[in-house]
Amino acid sequence: MIFLYTDFGLEGPYVGQVKAVLHQAAPRVPVFDLFADAPDRRPKEAAYLLAAYVESCPPDSHFLCVVDPGVGGDRPPVALKLGRSWFVGPGNGLFELVQRRAAGAESETYVIDWRPDRLSASFHGRDLFAPVIGRLAAGASPEEAGLRRADPPRFADWPDDLPAVIYRDRYGNLMTGLRATTIARNKLIRLDGHDIAWAETFSAAAPGQAFWYVNSAGLVEIAVNGGSAASALSAGPGSGIEII
């Protein structure tokens, strides 16, 4: 199966047109939305969110990933093979954490040399990345899909975990770039002057109380039982946090 991980939003024609292209290239491969609201034009934050959620998807899934503020510039289009999974998207750091955490696994990196007859200036997700991952998911070889072995840029100075809010969901819960495995449960998370303690889950916290918990992708997430952490703490994507 192919998961879509983009900042396109579900509104507008973007996700639908990508799915139609995928269907043409790989009609028997099911396609699912992972995020259509990945951190907007922020490849770094998006890289941490992606790496966490890849862990909670079935093995051998493929990932079409587009958070690409430099579309049309000089960032290369890239493809990454980890085990039997393909990742296709812009070479702007979006796969840095996926790749780093897969150290030890079989890994191959490529740039995409293939270009379509008509490449729009702004929608490489539809015109370039979707046909490539479609072909790969349908069983084409890297060469048949227009890939060439290469070593795209890495982002070695990025930390292994990002001490910041990286995603706000519809409930106002705040996902951070910290894997919960890196933090003891007696630690507090400091966010904009608030010191926030761990709770197992919503029903273990008092109504209106902010707490942090291990979310369903293994990330430290800050929430308020029966309320919105984003509103209560006046925080959102980009807000820095500290472990106390």
Place this chain on the structure above:
Amino acid sequence: MIFLYTDFGLEGPYVGQVKAVLHQAAPRVPVFDLFADAPDRRPKEAAYLLAAYVESCPPDSHFLCVVDPGVGGDRPPVALKLGRSWFVGPGNGLFELVQRRAAGAESETYVIDWRPDRLSASFHGRDLFAPVIGRLAAGASPEEAGLRRADPPRFADWPDDLPAVIYRDRYGNLMTGLRATTIARNKLIRLDGHDIAWAETFSAAAPGQAFWYVNSAGLVEIAVNGGSAASALSAGPGSGIEII
């Protein structure tokens, strides 16, 4: 087919991850979104909306339903069989009206004893409810799906129809918890001091005029021709109404 009825929102990873799990459990069963924006963390209002929309879905459909503010607490996970349709979700009243209105039909109630190897604290929709309804939709017996006959809590004090706004759509139309079959068309709906008369449909009302009509699920819905009832009447989910 399986319908999804949740308050997850379409944003974020929630609906997509649930669909991927359903696909793994029941690859040949098509899945459709009914509501991803059911009344947010309000099982009672959500129960009336669900009961109305079940009526407008094809017979023998299955329903994966998650409006579950008590996730991780002591509400039981439940399954309900009505005729050939399965309903799976939290035992917090969400199925109260579906079950009550099906009185007379063949009905079986279960609690879910099965637990996955990894059960996240907050996302039972993906980890618990989706695998169970997927197996049931694919033809597993209740026992194979990990169900046990039981009598989950009922909510007998809830009224048969709920005199309140339960849903606001993108046009600003306001759905109520009242079935239109319970109200004569010469009745007025009183909402926050406004007395609102019936009209057949939008084009039968003057531009800018508030009216109530029978919506496509058979509920009393308040609308404004060419405008937003929510804005014009300063009302939304939770606003009480009276029949005059």
Place this chain on the structure above:
Amino acid sequence: MIFLYTDFGLEGPYVGQVKAVLHQAAPRVPVFDLFADAPDRRPKEAAYLLAAYVESCPPDSHFLCVVDPGVGGDRPPVALKLGRSWFVGPGNGLFELVQRRAAGAESETYVIDWRPDRLSASFHGRDLFAPVIGRLAAGASPEEAGLRRADPPRFADWPDDLPAVIYRDRYGNLMTGLRATTIARNKLIRLDGHDIAWAETFSAAAPGQAFWYVNSAGLVEIAVNGGSAASALSAGPGSGIEII
């Protein structure tokens, strides 16, 4: 394949119920979202957006189109065949530009005489248009689908291109009703007192700078590199533009 082009929004039950009906009528025909947020209750603007995006969809696609503020009134339900593609929806001008630009291609126009047993007052997308296009996509003849040859109203006074903003996407980019092929790239677009020059794409414009470019559907689109044109220019759907 069938594309959905509506102003239903993705929230609520509308798109999902339409897809379930399409699946029942044409289970082997894949369905994709084109726009669920077409210009809200504005068939004229929606007609220009539709015509542009039809061009970027695969040939022989079908289009279920509902921007229908007059639902239940006297606008006829119509079907249009262009080549091997079917368009089904309200006869309120929504297909005017598609039809005009296809001049020369094989074209047939119909009104829909068929009515379902239960036709809701407000949701003809689900009850009337979806079953009809489903049958047509599954191979039914116009007669079998309940169509009758006719000449629905045309809107000859609408211009060939619309000098106005017709869509705002999630990034704040502003699509206009102007095909880029009609404008030289040394022209400026005047919007609310701002004179905006062409750039190839985002990375060719300075950060924070407004520019116009040819979007992925061939329309003139106004954007700000790293920002929101809608916010920077205080503009949105309906704002008029001039070519300077």
